[in-house]
Amino acid sequence: MPDFRPTILIPTYNTGPILRETVKSAIATGYPVRVVVDGSDDGSDACLTEFEGLKGFTLHRLPVNQGKGAAILFGIRAAEKDGFTHALAMDADGQHPADRILDYFRVGSEHPQAAVFGSPIFDASAPALRVGGRKISNFWANLETLGWGIDDSLFGMRLYPIRELISVLEETRFARRFDFDPEVAVRLCWKGVPVINLPTAVHYPSAEDGGISQFRYLRDNILLTWMHARLMIGFFIRAPWLAFRGDNPLLHLSPSVR
Template identity: 60%
Template structure:
């Protein structure tokens, strides 16, 4: 039986994911406790059914938003409640079964050893991954690294990652964005701007076909337009922060040289 963590939890936002949600939650619970799910205005009955399961599982908690507000909004809701209960870090994962639950403990352990770092999953794709999605994310990754002066964001879109809660909550409450599909890349960029060091950890990702129960709410035109607007905003912010980022990079490089000399 897993011992419950008092600092690190798993946070799963969900919107109309169907049966995949229950598979995801069961897998997450096998590897970690506690697991919290934020039902983001789902209308498919999954919230009610999951709440009944939580009544018999003290390691599972279900939070519910009355209307669909977006992934980022659901995560922020969970973060505020988690921080109120004394948690310091949250591992986020999607509810559609794409993320590797068997790597939860490893990611959390890396975070526990590096509490001020941002633990980013870098996806290892299988043969079923849509080529358009795999190729398109390279563009967002390039922009995210430019906007952080090549700090080292391995993948800006992969949502399997561990956040220091206080830093992420402060970033999200400081602007009106990051509430929908723009959440993952903007969170990575803005947390790097705050000085958090990204640690990239490879993790397999699986895309399910509709006949396998796969669910995707990604809209190619709407969400790519959202990402374009997001990177436009971030580039403006990058220009303003460029002197600070350059100074931080130079300071980091000097420290690395000093460590090499001491070694």
């Protein structure tokens, strides 16, 4: 059975004061935490100096903003060099619950060959436009993988096998910004990586609570449209093999949240 040596990976860009609480809650799990500051210029990363020197905490600072996917690629390459096999990616903006991390690691330790994708359970804080709009991306992602089993193509709390994630990112020059989550999900499925979906509560902190969103509706939806157009070309090339290979062997382990 493959090894399972996980770390928590948090990319951050101009997240504001909420970054400290996100990182603190991740550190409290007792697992190694790696933060990649992706060219932030709002000073938010200054709050992380108090964690430097803590056992298991690693801080990287990129000189210019490169995008979430690029920051994660930097982080997982460094993590692999340090001997880690899996990385749990979570957003720095307070949306993802740290109290769910141990559940991801439990599932990952039982099935280290798999990617564990968060299946979001939204509360009243979720913008209706984003909740409804993601259904379009989910439709295309499941078509492009012939129903391999992606509950949500955009949710960013995921446990990745590092070697496989590096492989799919090195095969494309895309998936470096907002297109990271859906594109790597599809490409991992194309490679036959089993996917287990884990229901996960998600909360959107208000501006009063320090919530900051980097999502830009027009820009990012244009990016997603172009991404799915590219992936459909890849799908048509792979379609005969995808149809022949059968279903995701671990799909039955994903509880329904519908």
